[in-house]
Amino acid sequence: MIQTPIRRILGVRIHDVTFREALDIVDAFLAGGGAHQICTVNPEFVMHALRNPAFFQVLEQADLNVPDGIGLLWAGRILKQPLRERVPGVELMEALAARAAERGWRIFLLGAADGVADRAALRLRARYPSLIVAGTFAGSPRPEDAPEILERLREARPDLLFVAYGAPQQDLWIARYQPELRIPVAMGVGGAFDFIAGIVPRAPRWIREHGLEWLYRLIRQPWRWRRMLALPRFVLAVLAARYGKGGTGAGVG
Ligand code: UDP
Numbered sequence: 001m002i003q004t005p006i007r008r009i010l011g012v013r014i015h016d017v018t019f020r021e022a023l024d025i026v027d028a029f030l031a032g033g034g035a036h037q038i039c040t041v042n043p044e045f046v047m048h049a050l051r052n053p054a055f056f057q058v059l060e061q062a063d064l065n066v067p068d069g070i071g072l073l074w075a076g077r078i079l080k081q082p083l084r085e086r087v088p089g090v091e092l093m094e095a096l097a098a099r100a101a102e103r104g105w106r107i108f109l110l111g112a113a114d115g116v117a118d119r120a121a122l123r124l125r126a127r128y129p130s131l132i133v134a135g136t137f138a139g140s141p142r143p144e145d146a147p148e149i150l151e152r153l154r155e156a157r158p159d160l161l162f163v164a165y166g167a168p169q170q171d172l173w174i175a176r177y178q179p180e181l182r183i184p185v186a187m188g189v190g191g192a193f194d195f196i197a198g199i200v201p202r203a204p205r206w207i208r209e210h211g212l213e214w215l216y217r218l219i220r221q222p223w224r225w226r227r228m229l230a231l232p233r234f235v236l237a238v239l240a241a242r243y244g245k246g247g248t249g250a251g252v253g
Contacts, residue, residue, distance in 0.1 A: 030159060034182075096160060
């Protein structure tokens, strides 16, 4: 098994993995059997987890929490919890689809608005023609919709399940149903289907490389401003943990 150091950012558990290591870990999950959960942690996740014990617990138990977001790498430096590399959720999903095509893993796309998972699957199939899409379904994270979703997933028997209900709903949903589903790898991917389907444009590469994707998203999707207040709150919390009274920020609460 690959060594994955665990870091704590404001107490929240994150694996210090590189992009390539994350892919190899998924290979090992598939080869080793059992059911796994992957979360793509960003500063919004951390702030949410500090207020929501159920979500905090999901992150404690997940098999892999990748550092998705430049803010986490910055916080890792400040808090002496070093994270080597950003592992963006969308890019990890795309790379996993490529690997699924090579290995013959069956993928299932659950979530996003009606028709979006389908479009994302078509785009992925166009890129990786041997990709096996076991199914797509919008569904919803509401408990009353779970029976139908579980039924579809049991029939489709995917190896990789991508769930796009946004955080924390998607991650809570996976943690709630994975014990009965026992899918080898289930991963929450936020708005990834919208990006892959081409409904929401991704920031140009130079913006991403300068760590400004959050600003691009704020300008393109201004209705997100309220949620994005999590970012300045995160920065303040990290600085308080480092320079305020008592502590390195490595402990919980
Ligand atoms: N979504 C959904 N059902 C819900 C709530 C959200 O399918 O009840 C989808 C929504 O269509 C979008 C994704 O979840 O595709 C969340 O995207 P967002 O950009 O908000 O997530 P983030 O990447 O910020 O976690």
